[in-house]
Amino acid sequence: MNLKSLAKDTAIYGMSSIVGRFLNYLLVPLYTAMIPQSEYGIVTNLYAYTAFFLAILTFGMETTLFRFSNKDGENADKVFGTSLSMVGIVAAVFVALVVLLIKPISGAMGYSAHPEYIICMAAIVAMDAFQAIMFSRLRQQGKALKFMALKLGFIIPNVLLNLLVFLVFPDFYIQYGVGIIFYVNLICTFCVNFGFLNEIKGLGYGFDRTLAKRMLSYSLPLLVLGLIGILNQVADKMLFPYLMPGEKGMAELGTYGACVKIAMLLSLLTQAFRYAYEPIVFNGSRDSKSPETLADGMKYFIIFALLAFLAVMCYLPVIRYFIDSRYWDGLAVVPIVMMAEIFMGIYFNLSFWYKLTDQTWWGGIMSFVGAAVMIAVNVIGVPHISYMACAWGGLLGYGTAMLMSYFIGQKKYPIPYDMGRLAIFFFVAMVLYAGVVMVGKTDLPYFAVLGINTILLVPYLALIYKEIRRK
Numbered sequence: 001m002n003l004k005s006l007a008k009d010t011a012i013y014g015m016s017s018i019v020g021r022f023l024n025y026l027l028v029p030l031y032t033a034m035i036p037q038s039e040y041g042i043v044t045n046l047y048a049y050t051a052f053f054l055a056i057l058t059f060g061m062e063t064t065l066f067r068f069s070n071k072d073g074e075n076a077d078k079v080f081g082t083s084l085s086m087v088g089i090v091a092a093v094f095v096a097l098v099v100l101l102i103k104p105i106s107g108a109m110g111y112s113a114h115p116e117y118i119i120c121m122a123a124i125v126a127m128d129a130f131q132a133i134m135f136s137r138l139r140q141q142g143k144a145l146k147f148m149a150l151k152l153g154f155i156i157p158n159v160l161l162n163l164l165v166f167l168v169f170p171d172f173y174i175q176y177g178v179g180i181i182f183y184v185n186l187i188c189t190f191c192v193n194f195g196f197l198n199e200i201k202g203l204g205y206g207f208d209r210t211l212a213k214r215m216l217s218y219s220l221p222l223l224v225l226g227l228i229g230i231l232n233q234v235a236d237k238m239l240f241p242y243l244m245p246g247e248k249g250m251a252e253l254g255t256y257g258a259c260v261k262i263a264m265l266l267s268l269l270t271q272a273f274r275y276a277y278e279p280i281v282f283n284g285s286r287d288s289k290s291p292e293t294l295a296d297g298m299k300y301f302i303i304f305a306l307l308a309f310l311a312v313m314c315y316l317p318v319i320r321y322f323i324d325s326r327y328w329d330g331l332a333v334v335p336i337v338m339m340a341e342i343f344m345g346i347y348f349n350l351s352f353w354y355k356l357t358d359q360t361w362w363g364g365i366m367s368f369v370g371a372a373v374m375i376a377v378n379v380i381g382v383p384h385i386s387y388m389a390c391a392w393g394g395l396l397g398y399g400t401a402m403l404m405s406y407f408i409g410q411k412k413y414p415i416p417y418d419m420g421r422l423a424i425f426f427f428v429a430m431v432l433y434a435g436v437v438m439v440g441k442t443d444l445p446y447f448a449v450l451g452i453n454t455i456l457l458v459p460y461l462a463l464i465y466k467e468i469r470r471k
Contacts, residue, residue, distance in 0.1 A: 023156060025261065025322065026163075027162050028258060028322060029322055030163065030166055030167075031043065031181075032327055034166050034170075034173070035178060036251070036254075037254035038251045039254070040178075040257060040258060041250030041251060041253035041257065042117075042178050042250060044237050045250075046182070048234035048235075049121065049234075050121050050124060050128075051230055052227070052230050052231070052235075053122075053125045054125050055227050056223070056226075057090055057126065057129035058129050058132050058133070058226070059222070059226070060219035060220065060221070060223045060225070060226055060360075061086065061133055061136075063219070063355065064083065064218050064219040065137065065140060068214075069140050077205045078206065078211060079211065080133075080140075080202045081203060081204070081205025081207065081208075082205075082207050082208050082212050083215065084130070084134070084199075084202050085203060085207045086207075086212060086215075086216075087133050091126035091127070091129045094122065094125075095122050095126045098119060098122040102119060103115065110241060114177075114179060116179060117179055117182055120182040120183060120185075121182060123186055124182070124185055127189045127190060127193065131189075131192060131193070134199040134202075135150070137199055137202065138199070149195070150192055150196070153192055154191075157191065158184060158185060158188040162181065162184055165180055221361040224363075224364035224367070225351075225360065225363035225364045228370070229371075231374070231375070232344070232367070232371050232394060232397045232398060235371065235374060236374070236378050236393060236394065237256075237257065239375070239379070240252070240256075241253065243378065243379065244383065244386065252386050253387070255329060255387065256386075258324075258330065259323065259327060259331055259334060259337075260337055261322075262312070262331070262334050263337035265308065266305060266308050266312065266338050266342065270341060270345040270348070290356065291413075294352055294353075295415050298346070298350075299418055299421065301346070301349055302342070302345075302422055302425060302426070303425055305342045305345055306342070306426065306429040306460070307461075307464065309342060309433070310429055310457060312338060313338075313433055313436050313453075314450075314453035314454065314457055315453065316331070316334065317440075317446065317450060330387060332388065332391075333391040336388075336395050337395075340395040343395065343398035343399050343402045344398045346402050347370075347402040347405055350409055354409070354412070356413065357413055363405075366401045366404045366408070369401065370397040370398060370402075370404075375397075377392055377393035377397070378390060421467070425460075425467075428463055432456050432460055435456050436453050436456060439453060439456075
């Protein structure tokens, strides 16, 4: 495995993800300080729907683009043009249907007083889907720097416009409410299209109907996988207003949404790793050492994901100031959601066995079972323990899918994972986390707690150093 190439691309993609998310996270303290918890619940709820419909509108074409672009006998340009055409048509039809059926849709979602929120989000998700294929094209071509520039080309203007609206011209928020957040997002998303002028020309490569049928045959199981996978991430936020209705429910959802933002720091690593790793795996899928490549990728992901988990938990006494103190009651979800993110990342790494063997329907089955577990925990638990059920539901859902994928995958496409080494890292990380929890329960001064927690990180860092030296 070309670890230097993986590290280099992960650093570039990570920079766009980490810097971009960091800038975007600057909005979290702004929102939690400036708007009521119930209105932040609206933001959490609608962005959950956006993520869900993005999975529908891309219908697995991102992964399909990688797979077919690297197949013998396939024209990569024709694959790109066909993918872009299909997603563009579906996205346009989606927006048209939402506009035509806006009254019943907004009523069913509980936003009959603000149907404009729904139309705005539909336009955003349609453009995001179209751009997702072009971002995948950049990854497939190894254009990491342009990828980073365009990602930041959305995030930086979005942050600046939000700061302008809330801090300089607050009357806009008074007039439009939380809708102003969605309008700013729409403007910035639209402007990113101008950075894709060369990629949009890919429509000129033409649409190949025969190729489209073969691509759809591969991608439709991935659509099921994507839908169920995204449900594991957002179904709790979509279901919450129905399970705990009223303003109190929206306020609880707002608290959960704000605290999850802290836990999502781990998703920066997962996303950066995926952006760099997926093209490497597919480009080298004919390599006889592909199983070893997958084993190495899994090992390094888990090692550094656990490091990120420990770092966030060690410095949570500082990180918590990222959100307004009104939301601190929900901080108990942070370690649970972070561990769920690790399970999701492991599940992503495990997913290559069925993608490389073109048995993508297995992904749909396993993700369906995981989503069923997660939804069941939410439906049963939310009325009784509120958002804590959301956190545990995600952990159990991803854990179920992860275990299924591992045991089935080892029979279908054996991969030599170094389970012994991985178990050592996981055990050490959990012991150190237990130490962080115990220190947090003491009456020690604030800086003493941070100092001890920093010392607790040292053994794990030493273990990583030793592992790297082994290579």
